[in-house]
Amino acid sequence: MALEPLVVVDAANVVGSRPDGWWRDRPAAVRRLLDTITAGLDRRADVVLVVEGAARAGVGPGVHDGVRVVHAPGSGDDEIVRIVAAEADAARRPVTVVTADRALRERVAALGAAVLGPRQYLAGAAGSVTRRPRGRPAGPARGADPPPS
Numbered sequence: 327m328a329l330e331p332l333v334v335v336d337a338a339n340v341v342g343s344r345p346d347g348w349w350r351d352r353p354a355a356v357r358r359l360l361d362t363i364t365a366g367l368d369r370r371a372d373v374v375l376v377v378e379g380a381a382r383a384g385v386g387p388g389v390h391d392g393v394r395v396v397h398a399p400g401s402g403d404d405e406i407v408r409i410v411a412a413e414a415d416a417a418r419r420p421v422t423v424v425t426a427d428r429a430l431r432e433r434v435a436a437l438g439a440a441v442l443g444p445r446q447y448l449a450g451a452a453g454s455v456t457r458r459p460r461g462r463p464a465g466p467a468r469g470a471d472p473p474p475s
Contacts, residue, residue, distance in 0.1 A: 329419040330372045334409055334439075335363065335447070336425035337377045338402050343426060343444035353384030360384075364391035366450045371422075374409060378402035403430045410434045 341348045341355045348355035356377055363373060377385065378398040387397045398405035406423060407430070413421045414437045421439040424447040425431060431441045 331420040333371045333373045334423045335375045339425045339427050340444040352381040356381040356384035376402050376406050407433050410437045410439045
């Protein structure tokens with residue numbers, strides 16, 4: 327049985343993509359992001375929300391309504407790369423990273439991860455979290471149900 331695709335969300339970058347006053351209360355902003363993700367969660371994917379810095383006070387590590395929250399001990403980008411590298415080493419399943427950070431996009435793409443921008447992810451683009459990295463054949467993710475007839 328194939329594992330679900332993995333979606334790794336760069337909380338700092340996604341929160342920062344919405345000018346909703348997040349800078350005044352980072353812990354509350356990450357709680358709102360977690361609520362947004364869980365409300366529209368694609369149950370065909372394993373979602374990891376990587377939180378760093380002051381925002382860690384907003385939500386504890388662990389699983390929250392199906393989303394695994396990871397507190398980065400230092401740089402959130404480095405933690406995301408570590409998670410993606412561990413998946414790449416295991417060659418277990420497709421990985422998508424949600425970020426608009428150009429340097430992070432390059433780092434995870436070099437490890438074989440697909441990248442999705444925050445707006446597209448938050449808009450809930452159909453099937454976007456299970457898309458293959460560029461240069462790989464298109465098609466449903468391993469273990470995904472075929473489209474309805």
